[in-house]
Amino acid sequence: MGSTFGHLFRITTFGESHGGGVGVVIDGCPPQVEISAEEIQFELDRRRPGQSKISTPRKETDTCEILSGVLNGVTLGTPIAILVRNKDHRSQDYGDMQVKYRPSHADATYDAKYGIRAVAGGGRSSARETIGRVAAGAIAKKILKEIAGVEVLCYVKRIKDLEAEIDDTAVTLEQIESNIVRCPNSEMADRMIDRIEQARDEGDSLGGVVECVARSVPLGLGEPVFDKLEADLAKAVMSLPASKGFEIGSGFAGTLLTGSEHNDAFYMDGDRVRTVTNRSGGIQGGISNGENIVIRAAFKPTATIRKEQQTVSKDGEDTTLSAKGRHDPCVLPRAVPMVEAMVALVLCDHLLRQRAQCGETWKE
Template sequence: MSNSYGKLFKITTFGESHGLSVGVVVDGCPAGLEITAEEIQQELDRRRPGQSNITTQRKEEDEIIILSGLYDNKTTGTPIAMMVNNKNQAGKDYSHLEHAFRPSHADYTYTTKYGLRDHRGGGRSSARETLARVAAGAIASKYLKQQGIQIASYVSAVGNIALKEDYRALDLSLIDSNKIRCPEPETAEAMIKLVEETRKNRDTIGGVITCVIKGVPVGLGEPAFDKLHAELGKAMLSINAVKGFEYGSGFTGTTMYGSQHNDEFYTDEDGKIRTRTNHSGGIQGGISNGEDIYFRVAFKPVATILQPQTSINDAGETITLEGKGRHDPCVLPRAVPIVDAMAALVIVDFLLRQKAIR
């Protein structure tokens, strides 16, 4: 089934938007990793709803409960089970959707596939499931940091407002300095204004998140079907609202000649093999080459809008729908820690796989 991810560092998530809880079981984490509940909570707080006026106003503390796998703030090597109880539920906000198919949601496909669905917030298809990934990602990130690997994601575009600077020209320590999570203050202000205007218009807007992974050793990734960039793409495309993934030069590379695009090798002052450019995005032949890995993830506008829309119900009748309740006008600020988490889960799994064969 598709509720698990990873081969050596494996996670299984569970729970629904309006069920009792959402959680995750992490299996394969090495023993002896020091991590506290506070460190995991810090990442969940970056994802939780109600953190600013440009995110959903649903108030959820998302307090992590660790059930197993840690003793004296160290991983024991046994399965780590964690959960968050759902508290601020408003099932009545979804009563009008019991038989309706919302445009661009999973209502129709879930009903057709399973014969039934949980209409309260989308059930299992809700983005609330991603808090389980963030909790697991916090553990993966802590392990990677001890190996000298750092992951940083940030909002690089909202609608038609986009950063012009390359990630190397940005101060990534400023990512959390504003509520949109863009590390360039002036651009961040313009993005925030656009999201606020979109909210006032009872609409939603999408954008792009850029992720940078530094310190990845040479050799992560497998030939053929488990290429590193393919697995990163799969991980990112599994996140709710994601519509596209590109790494390195991406689609821009299609406008270049090979003589411009090729990354020439050289040996640096320390005797290390490097490339003069990095159009490859740190991955060649599906295997990391030691350069920075960078990629971009495209997010669509949130499908629930507070405007009338025409659709049909499960009887095939034409209906008019209008979103109710508390929804994000732009998912990007809360999606940043999700991208971080999924990137960490991919890299840690490949790192452990590489250690197993060397």
């Protein structure tokens, strides 16, 4: 019971990796927003497996169908249900994993919690579940752009120790999509790709850091004291598979500065209050301050690897496992649209919440 996210722009995902399909129901979407299956499919294609030589070779088209809530390309204000069918998979690849728990994967804990588990493809713990999130995120991004002019962009900042310098104020979607690792620094991107291929060839995997910037965010989003904007962003990101850490603005590195070094000085830019630096990451006191929102998420190296590992069987026997199947040697390129979707969902939800309580019409 935790498949719903958001308070006013609220999504509920469903689906296992195998079975009828995966999808999402979006409740609370404003009416009269233009949205097409193509716009959703664009994001799903960025997320799907088999998209490049450094992702899993599994081929899935992940074609979406809008079941409800949209008529003639326009939202009705009613729930939008989106379905992506699962393909008929042969399950033999999972034979070994049916009885042996993959280290650092969800196999053992799902068995412990529910006493039952859809083994094939990871069931509900499969990254396939994020299809619903990415589809909903496409709609959230459309609303953010149309209503408020907000732009949300994610990219790979670091693979293992290969870190790219990226100017979050200038980066574009075109730069991000210009290479298969989704790092908008092309020289570093090449090195990252090499490193991922090397890990794959060794039957191993890599992790890294995704960075996300949201630009032109309106002032005033965020609901202290628990639903502070960064708190909801943290939850959103940490609910993604393989995430191990979250930071905003200066993050962990900011703790190495003193207050006088760290504080973002205010200045007037015309009649707008702005900050000289942005160590706050665009949020102060849990509320957006109009500067760019900048967050980072740590993703661990993929748990499922070909290298032999020590583990136990479902029956409680010590054993070893060399994972078969086709797995991503590094989740980060495909995590980029996932983080983007989650950030967009949080911002869209808070845009509606801000309208409700503090909308302009309360006081003229």
